[in-house]
Amino acid sequence: MGHKVNPISMRLQVNRTWDSRWFADKKEYGDLLLEDIRIRDFIHEEVKQAGVSRVIIERPHKKCRVTIHTARPGVIIGKKGADIETLRRKLAKMTASELHLNIVEVRKPELDARLVAESIAQQLERRVSFRRAMKRAVQNAMRMGAQGIRVNVAGRLGGAEIARTEWYREGRVPLHTLRADIDFANVEASTPYGIIGVKVWLFKGEIMEHDPQAHERRHAEAQEGGGPRPQRR
Numbered sequence: 001m002g003h004k005v006n007p008i009s010m011r012l013q014v015n016r017t018w019d020s021r022w023f024a025d026k027k028e029y030g031d032l033l034l035e036d037i038r039i040r041d042f043i044h045e046e047v048k049q050a051g052v053s054r055v056i057i058e059r060p061h062k063k064c065r066v067t068i069h070t071a072r073p074g075v076i077i078g079k080k081g082a083d084i085e086t087l088r089r090k091l092a093k094m095t096a097s098e099l100h101l102n103i104v105e106v107r108k109p110e111l112d113a114r115l116v117a118e119s120i121a122q123q124l125e126r127r128v129s130f131r132r133a134m135k136r137a138v139q140n141a142m143r144m145g146a147q148g149i150r151v152n153v154a155g156r157l158g159g160a161e162i163a164r165t166e167w168y169r170e171g172r173v174p175l176h177t178l179r180a181d182i183d184f185a186n187v188e189a190s191t192p193y194g195i196i197g198v199k200v201w202l203f204k205g206e207i208m209e210h211d212p213q214a215h216e217r218r219h220a221e222a223q224e225g226g227g228p229r230p231q232r233r
Helices: 028-047 073-077 079-092 113-125 130-143 213-222
Strands: 052-058 063-070 098-105 148-155 164-171 180-191 192-208
Touching: 028 052, 028 079, 028 130, 052 098, 052 113, 063 073, 063 148, 073 079, 073 098, 079 098, 113 130, 113 148, 113 180, 113 192, 130 192
Parallel strands: 063 098
Antiparallel strands: 052 063, 148 164, 148 192, 180 192
């Protein structure tokens, strides 16, 4: 079962928490959920070159707080904050709530599954060899402190007439272990031969305590330069 389901959804409330953090009644729930989806899609498309990892949306009383985790915050902020103000105005038109926009820098994109998958997809779109792109991503992640990584690419690889799946793995990726801190991402690359799917599983260690916020704290510690904490026995 662990090999079939999304590793993030399987670990919600164990060592992960949701990217949308709010409560609503039945009348408002559908509208707010659709609003979240539109905000995320717009941000990923509007600041595509900024390396957006996650978009966390919180809704305190009559407010909408959007936190963008990005590898290149300067691209979003722009010169003297001009670009971020433009982005804030556009997002404010998409919600009736008072909008607050925050930017958080991802200091180690090699340890973020979404950014790793997007990097591979961009290389495939530039016609870089898929094997070279996969191995480079795996080597960079292991060098930065990951305990394991697996990369899958599927489609008409290298322009082949028959689609196939190739994968590369290094270290451990224990998908059945719920206490394992595993980051996952699925990205598509648009090539002249069709769509190529890229999946990345990134194992950063084990979390022994039952804490939904544990993944975010460990991620912040790794970004500050401490790296993943050693596995406890």
